[in-house]
Amino acid sequence: MSSINRLYFFLTISILLIILDYFGQINFIKAPADNIIKPIKKTIYSTNLALINFRSIILQYPHMGNMQKQLDEMKKNNDELSLKAGLLQEENNKLRKQLEAPLPSSYGFIPAQVVGVSRYMELASGAKENIAVGMSVIDGSVLIGKVISVTSDRSLVRLVSDPETVVPVRTSRGGAGVITGQAGGGISLTKILQKVPLFLDDLVVTSGEENFPPNLLIGKVGYIVADDTSPYKQAKVNAEVNYNTLTTVFVIIST
C-alpha cells in the first residue's frame, strides 16, 4: 500500500472511530482498556505526589537542627495532648454531626480515588459505582468540580478552575455572582453588582443553581479588580484546596 493510500486508510478509520464512539458503539473496547490504564495512572500520580513531598523535605534540610529541637518539644506536648484527645474525640463526634450539615441529609457520597490531574481530574470510579455525568464532586465541604464523562471504571471531573466551568455563587456578604475558571488555573468571580459589598477574604460558596448543591465552599476573594465604569465587579478567588494534591474526593448523589 502506498504512503498516500495508507494515510487515507488511517484517516478513514479515525473518522469511523469518532462516529462509532460518539454513538457509544465501541464501549466494549474502552472498558477493558480502563483496567490497564487505571493502575498505570494511579502509580504515576502517587509517585508524583511522593516526589512533591520529597522535594519539600529536601528544601527543609538546612533547618534540620531547629526542627530536631522542635520535634523534642512536640514529643512532650504530644503525650499531654494524647490524654486530652480521648475526651475531645467523643465531643468531636457529636459536634461533627452538627457541623457537617451544610449539605442536605438526603445526599449520599461516593468516595473516589484520584488517579490523575491534567486539565481534568480523573477518578478511579465510574458507572459501576453509580457515578453519572453531572454529579458534583467535593472534598469535605469544598466544591472540586462536576463529572463530565464516565466509563465503567473511570470518570472525568471538570475542575472549578477550568475555563469552561461556570458556577453561580454567592459571597459571605450576600452578593450573587458567577465564577469561571481562567487559563492557567485561576478562578475569576464576575457578575457581582457594583452596589454589593465585596472585600478581600470574603468566602465564596455555591448558590445552589445549575445543579450544584448549595453552600459548597469554593474559596476566598484574593484580589478585587476596581473598575467603577463597569456595571459589575470582578475579583480573583483563591481556591480553598490545591486540586493537584488531592488523593480522594467524594461524588455527591442525591437520594
Next chain:
Amino acid sequence: MIWTAILLLVSIILESTLWPYPLTLVMVFMLISFFPQNSLLLIFLAGVILDLFNLRLLGMDSLIFLLIYTVIDRYSKKLQKENILFSLTILGTALITYNLLFFRNFDPVETLITLVLSGVLYVLIKRFFTRERINGRLEV
C-alpha cells in the same frame, strides 16, 4: 522504532496524568519531521492511546495527528523542509490550535518556551539521529 514508541507512550502517560500540556503532539511532530517513513501506524496508534487515556472521543487525536502529517507532507514538497523556521511555524500553529481545542488555554510565553525547546530538540535530532548523520553524507 521501539524507542520512539516508548517515548510516545511516556509522553501520553505524562500528558494525561500530570501536565495539561500537548507533549505528545510535540513528539509526534518530531516523528513526522524526521522519520516520516513507516510512522503513520505509530502516529495513528499514539492518537488512539492518547484518546483512551484522556477519555476523549476515540479517533479524535489520531485525526489531528494525521492532519498535521498531511500538512507537513504536502508543504514540505513546496517549501524548504530543512528550514527550521518552517517546521517551527507549523508546530507553533499546531500547538496553539491544539491548546485552544483541548485545553482551552493559550499562554504565549508557554508556547514560546515550547518552540525554543522544540527548536533545540529539532537541531539535536537532526544532528545525531537522522540518516544524513548516520551515513555521513547528504541524501539527494
